[in-house]
Amino acid sequence: MVRPLQMQMTHVRRGVLDGFIAPLLVLNALLAYSFLYLPIAVLVLFSFSASRYASIWGGFSLEWYAKLFHNPDIAQALLNSLLIAAATTLIATVLGTLAAVGLERVADGRRASHYDAALTLPILMPDIVQGIALLLFFVLVFNGLEYVLDWRPTLGRTTVIIAHTAFAISYVAVVVRARLSGMDKRLEEAAMDLGANEWQVFQRITLPLIWPGVLSGGLLAFTLSLDEFVITFFTSGPGATTLPIQVWSMVKRGVTPEINALSTLMLLASIALVTLSVVLQRRR
Amino acid sequence: MAIWCLIPPAVWLGLFAFLPLGIIIVISLTERGSPLAWQFTLSTYARLADPLLLTVVERSLWMACATTALCLVIGYPLAYFIVQQRARVRTWLYFLTLLPLWANSLVLTYAWMVLLRVDGMADQGARLLGWLGTHESLNWLYTPGAVIVGMVYWYLPFMVYPIYGSLEKFDWRLFEAAQDLGATRVAAFFKVLLPLTWPGVLAGSLLVFIPAVGNFVVPQFLGGAKAALIGNVIQERFLSQPQDWPLGSALALVVMLVISLAIWAYFKFARAGDAVG
Numbered sequence: 001m002v003r004p005l006q007m008q009m010t011h012v013r014r015g016v017l018d019g020f021i022a023p024l025l026v027l028n029a030l031l032a033y034s035f036l037y038l039p040i041a042v043l044v045l046f047s048f049s050a051s052r053y054a055s056i057w058g059g060f061s062l063e064w065y066a067k068l069f070h071n072p073d074i075a076q077a078l079l080n081s082l083l084i085a086a087a088t089t090l091i092a093t094v095l096g097t098l099a100a101v102g103l104e105r106v107a108d109g110r111r112a113s114h115y116d117a118a119l120t121l122p123i124l125m126p127d128i129v130q131g132i133a134l135l136l137f138f139v140l141v142f143n144g145l146e147y148v149l150d151w152r153p154t155l156g157r158t159t160v161i162i163a164h165t166a167f168a169i170s171y172v173a174v175v176v177r178a179r180l181s182g183m184d185k186r187l188e189e190a191a192m193d194l195g196a197n198e199w200q201v202f203q204r205i206t207l208p209l210i211w212p213g214v215l216s217g218g219l220l221a222f223t224l225s226l227d228e229f230v231i232t233f234f235t236s237g238p239g240a241t242t243l244p245i246q247v248w249s250m251v252k253r254g255v256t257p258e259i260n261a262l263s264t265l266m267l268l269a270s271i272a273l274v275t276l277s278v279v280l281q282r283r284r
Numbered sequence: 285m286a287i288w289c290l291i292p293p294a295v296w297l298g299l300f301a302f303l304p305l306g307i308i309i310v311i312s313l314t315e316r317g318s319p320l321a322w323q324f325t326l327s328t329y330a331r332l333a334d335p336l337l338l339t340v341v342e343r344s345l346w347m348a349c350a351t352t353a354l355c356l357v358i359g360y361p362l363a364y365f366i367v368q369q370r371a372r373v374r375t376w377l378y379f380l381t382l383l384p385l386w387a388n389s390l391v392l393t394y395a396w397m398v399l400l401r402v403d404g405m406a407d408q409g410a411r412l413l414g415w416l417g418t419h420e421s422l423n424w425l426y427t428p429g430a431v432i433v434g435m436v437y438w439y440l441p442f443m444v445y446p447i448y449g450s451l452e453k454f455d456w457r458l459f460e461a462a463q464d465l466g467a468t469r470v471a472a473f474f475k476v477l478l479p480l481t482w483p484g485v486l487a488g489s490l491l492v493f494i495p496a497v498g499n500f501v502v503p504q505f506l507g508g509a510k511a512a513l514i515g516n517v518i519q520e521r522f523l524s525q526p527q528d529w530p531l532g533s534a535l536a537l538v539v540m541l542v543i544s545l546a547i548w549a550y551f552k553f554a555r556a557g558d559a560v561g
Contacts, residue, residue: 021469024361028362029365029366032440033380035437036384036440037380039396039437040384040392040395042398043391043394053403095293095296098290098293099290101286102288102290103290118297119297121301121302122301126498126540127495130304133305137303139320140307143320166297166301173293227386227389229389234522234523243388244388247390247391251390255394255401263388263391267391274386
């Protein structure tokens with residue numbers, strides 16, 4: 001999401017910072033950043049509180065983190081989340097890259113814009129609609145299997161992985177397409193002229209050139225899968241509790257400092273992933 | 285080769301992204317069963333006219349609109365402020381604005397529960413300032429206001445992102461030229477800057493409005509029973525007793541209809557903006 005710095009004309013003043021507007025702008029920015037970060041700060045602060053109540057300070061303590069590490073439900077949820085995210089990343093990166101490369105080849109035609117629209121649909125679709133659509137789909141498929149094979153699968157990690165890939169492919173494809181459109185097509189043409197076949201061109205020229213895009217697309221798929229809640233909620237069943245689902249059921253039982261500790265760790269993981277993706281993008 | 289590349293993702297997305305959407309339409313046309321019954325009927329759509337449901341749909345719409353408006357009112361000046369800073373500061377401020385996008389949204393919403401609950405930080409702060417007695421509470425959690433705050437918190441980065449993009453690309457010499465030609469700053473803003481950054485405003489509004497219509501996490505955590513939104517009703521009709529999958533599907537189609545209208549309006553206004561610009 002972080003764009004590279006752009007060249008700018010230093011001699012042109014960007015708008016105005018004087019008059020009565022300037023203090024208002026500063027005030028708005030101060031309020032906005034407090035608004036964005038105050039709740040997070042409070043959340044993190046109280047994860048270190050010795051008090052049983054999530055909003056009363058009782059001195060510094062790592063008690064809640066210790067409790068978290070000894071909670072088998074959390075360990076299982078973390079394992080489920082990581083497995084699902086890894087499988088989603090693998091499938092979505094391969095299929096999303098294929099889609100991007102294929103679309104780039106047919107990009108001249110008017111049809112290309114229709115393919116693009118179809119590709120962005122899973123990004124624009126509200127998660128709740130995708131969630132119930134997949135729930136209905138799986139239940140119908142399961143009914144069919146039970147009828148034909150006398151065997152009924154259940155919702156679990158596999159259905160969540162399928163559900164996550166259904167939106168992650170689009171994100172990967174968009175990121176890889178952005179990389180492809182900045183690529184010098186003459187390099188591919190030159191390789192063709194020198195006698196390489198299409199597969200060789202893809203493997204030796206195209207893939208190495210778009211590799212940073214493929215990596216950051218994969219990282220995006222991984223992060224999105226780890227954070228996904230709504231679609232997972234509808235497609236996971238009782239056996240495949242992920243970390244966000246775990247947070248949901250803990251919050252429904254009441255606000256506790258243990259949730260603060262879990263939330264803090266999840267925030268740290270997100271920050272680590274964003275930092276990694278910024279570093280990857282800087283490397284192009 | 286292009287065809288061979290496109291077939292696997294097309295089959296995958298066709299099966300798991302597009303076919304399921306078609307199934308929603310089919311199920312919305314069936315009789316209520318346990319949970320499914322294969323008798324076709326249009327009665328589900330008649331049941332949508334239930335005054336209770338209509339109240340929820342209306343509340344979802346105005347809350348999504350209020351969220352979009354508030355995000356715009358905070359987000360545009362914020363993007364404007366960031367874009368005026370020196371390059372290094374700008375990159376950092378922009379990064380800080382987008383960082384919450386990557387945080388888990390359940391966690392972000394939970395943070396507001398901790399702040400707003402009875403005896404939470406908001407109450408403690410108000411007591412320190414002497415606005416509240418020791419055992420009084422602001423009672424802010426479980427109100428429609430809390431839902432709007434939670435949604436603005438969740439979606440503000442989505443608004444800043446495209447607006448910042450269009451301000452960044454804006455040629456500021458045009459702004460100076462307008463002033464040189466005698467326009468006041470306010471006039472230059474409304475006649476030059478706003479029309480030329482209009483695409484960013486529209487894109488941001490769309491990015492906020494679309495997910496806000498179907499959000500059910502924020503009303504669940506911060507809204508309580510009185511502020512249930514359409515997403516909560518869909519979720520309950522699918523996963524809680526008594527189940528009613530056809531009604532849930534029909535409500536999901538209502539969400540899709542609202543969103544399609546929003547996207548249609550986006551393209552209409554984007555084109556109108558082109559004509560002005």
